[in-house]
Amino acid sequence: MDELLDKTEAKKNGKYYFGVYMWLLSYMKPYAWQMTLFIVCGLVISLSQMGIFRVLQYIIDNVIMAKDLEKFRFIVIILIGVLVCMFGAMAANNLLSRLVREKASRDLQYACMKQLRRLGFTYYEKHGVGETLSLLNTDVASVQGIYQRHFPSLVNNGIMMFVAFGFVIHTNAILMLSTMPCFFLYYLVGPLLQKKTAYWGKVARDRRTEWNRKIYESISGLTEMRAYQREEWELERYDAKHEHFNVSQKKQFIFRGARALSRQLSSFAGMLVMFIAGAYLNRNGSLTVGEFVAFVMYYQMMNQNSAQIVQILVDQSLVLHQGEKIKDFMALHPDVEESPEPVVLPRVRGELTFRDVHFGYDRREILQGFYLNIRAGERFALVGPTGNGKSTILKLIGRFYDPTYGDIYLDGVPLKQLSFSQLRDSIGYVFQETYLFGSSIRENIRFGFPEATDDQVVEAAKAANAHDFIMQLKDGYDTLVGERGVKLSGGQRQRISIARMFIKDPKIILLDEATSALDNVSEIEVLKALDTLMHGRTTIAVAHRLSTVRHYDRIVVIKDGVAAEAGSYHELVNNKGWLYELETRAVAGNP
Template identity: 35%
Template sequence: MSAVNEKAKDAFQRLLAYSRPYWWRIAVAALGSLGVGAMDGALAYLVEPVLRKIFSGKETGIFVLLPIGIIVLYALRGVCRYTNDFFIRSAGQLAVQDVRNDLYQKNMGLSLGYFFHNETGILMSRVISDVAIMQEGVASVITGLFRDGISAVSLLCVIFYRDWKLALISFVVIPLTVIPAQKIGKRIKGLARHGQEKMGDLASILQETYSGIKVVKAFGLETREVERFRRSNEEFYYFIRKNIKYEGLSAPIMEFIISFGVAAVIWVGGSSVMQGTRSASEFFSFITAMVLVFTPVKRLIASYNNLQRSVGAAERVFEVMDEEPEIVDLPGSGDLGRAKGEVEFRDVHFKYDDEYVLQGVNLMARRGEVIALVGPSGGGKTTLVSLITRFYDPTSGSVLLDGVDIRQRTVKSLLEQIALVDQETILFNDTIANNIRYGKIDATDAEVEAAARAAFAHEFILELPEGYETNIGDRGVRLSGGQRQRLCIARAILKNAPILILDEATSALDTESEQMVQQALNNLMHNRTTFVIAHRLSTITHADRIVVLEKGTVAEMGSHQALLENDGLYSRLHGMQFKA
């Protein structure tokens, strides 16, 4: 239990730390809170002398000015309240904006393996939904501490000044509210955390179905997906319903406990008025202050519930921010500069969890060589090239670039040496020019066009409504598969890196497009070390060496002709494809 409390305390402290840069906003809000609290205290304090003068002294002039005084008092109170609300909420928004920026930056810095082990929807939920709950908590807590806290303190001062004995009677029950408040607050925190997890599940379903809507429609599975979403939504409602129940119980329980104090005050104070030991105006002033003070007290309790919900969300956010990336720059890592392009795998083993994907791979790619990787699915081809980019590090063994272990170089400088064209055409909801510029952010329009021409994409780009400034939609949905692939190739051409990785780079192309792009790829591969993953063996007959991977080991290696004559696995795969 203590570990849980420490975790919550740490999350809360870190949450408040994000508010420190905006201390001046909080200070202005505090002044506004001071004004609100002072007005509440002044109102309660002035009730007794005003009533005494009106009804005892028969001073009608004060009676005439009283309505005007009340209007002015509440106008000033309104200005102070607005000042408090505006500056405290804007400070909270800025603080949580920083949290969201840091969280996204942290996500971008985590290793690829992290994203394979966590659903996209859940990660999205933490950045959007959890941070929004944190924002509500920051604003609520700071508002509660200043405005409601100051109001409560000023009114308490009036109460104790008027009659400390009655004050003690009225507030002897306050400590009794702490126990249910804590229990309800902890329950709300746990439910908020589980509720956010279910919100993450909902986001995952949305992300999957929207991105895969073509498959859903093609197989007529709309009803199945709707039912899956309905079940997940019902589970989310289950936690929210409980959260509503406990939040709804909070105020009635507090009011019921407080009512004992109010009843005792009325009984004791009313009796003293009837006995003549206390004036009616004094008692009415005390009752006014007591009733007023319970409002900020109740709001403070509500703020505590919001705090618990916020801390639950903050714990989920800070879990991600505390995640350590698997791939980091080692101490003393240096920049590569422009690499020559010699890549060596030296006794490389790699495993996912407990299953080995690569075992004892030894391979040398000299500068300018084209190395083709072929073999059955699951043989480790994509994993092997992923080690070059340090998406993963070998379990044992090493990958060397120009004779130096790539772990002795910074990840940033390593990735500058590599251009990747993946089998999955990843494009962004942006213009064609900006998608190509992913290869070189500061590229000129002329460089972008040259890369597009080399990828045989220039002609179809000019046919689009706005040419290079045409927005291609989410994941390039407005383009054909071949067009998307050619843009990815143009992006790689623009990067002009010494090492090129082509993972099924022509798999999405029709015959005509493949012929055009293959010519562009042949030009691109000239004088570059190239790793080509291919299932269609007809596309890699020109490779300097073909490496056949089977179950994570190198089964064969050699030229196309030599492997055919060897009558091994490559020859059998080749025969099956051409027979088909």
């Protein structure tokens, strides 16, 4: 609680967002020497531009006013030299800016993707797909603007403003002091307008995230919308989110325009005072015409760059709200982490042991002192009422979660001591809903083992009883399956996933309701493929249809977080325990 209060207080005084800004700039740290050259080039550009104005001052006072044209040729040569130096520095400045911004943007994007891979199931359960897509597509893209636009412009404009300020003071301090009140006139109302602009900018970005989430839901839930004839209802909700976003964006633009107007008024007031004071000083002989012309150019340059700096700071303040989300996202730690010095099994046999395993979701304990031993090569089934932890057991085996207490062992070694690569290379999954990529059948099968040859892909498909239906398709193995395999039937998708397992050749097979969504014909084909796949491998299946696991070596009934009973199908039925009750309810049509 104290940490939350400290964070809130830090946000109020700006320290927190300064920390977010410095964290974002840390992605530019590997390119420090390029940034140093970038700053040097910016300084050369500023001095060159100020030098050009100084040359013009000299031409006016010592050539035009004195009518001494002999010096003009020499001055032109100097002017050309200054221009060459300035354009060379500008070219180098642009090149270095592009180099740094592209690399820093790439590093941030890569870091976010890497972090997304590190986080476990708990993150995906608490954050929707639309929110994650908005983070990667909207927030990261906006924050990358700091590297691509804001920070390089801030550096260049800052250097230019300070150099121009130095030349203004050096040219005529009295004239500068007379214009300074008008220069700072903007800051009487500017900070308030800037604060309002930043606030509505943050609101607009949050509402954009909600709008993007609604777009994703509208697309992903299209089938349900049409089935229930709720297209108009969904459009109304979409329009409401869109209008909500538009209102906040309009208010942001209003305050931004008011801020720009107040800036222009202060600038015009300063110009008016400058001309009046300049005429007075010129009449008194304190200011030459050339000095006045140069002063006007310096003042305009200083005024223009200061206005751009304010604009950049406002824009960055809006982006920092999204940078805060990314920083918080990158600060998340996965609940399941790999051992720094993992044990390497010389050969995985597939024996699994649960010892006093406890686990739950959001303070609700699912497994309570769970004990189980599964022998290598055994066909093992998990059955029981819904919500008692059957699928959770499979997730614990793959270390998608870790037990809150107790240990799980593979061939006598705790799973926590094994590397992710060896553990997950040893396990193959067949889920109820198989995810297929929108590429070809060949590539979807090869996903199980990316280095597989075309011949190995075909052999895996044959073993999974998938080769025949694949060859009946127009493009065979090169057939594009569509998003999530929408062009294939459920049974065909399952056989493709089983072909993946054949080509991966794992020692442990985990089946999570692999046939529950299939019709009888498709289920028969898939079960044939599964029988071939399970040969010689440890198989653990979660099933609601007891008919699919009757031939398994052992069945365990999970109830109230423990193994209520275990044995072969016939043993458990004859004992008339929990399995017998489940079988009776299934026959009665009340599972």
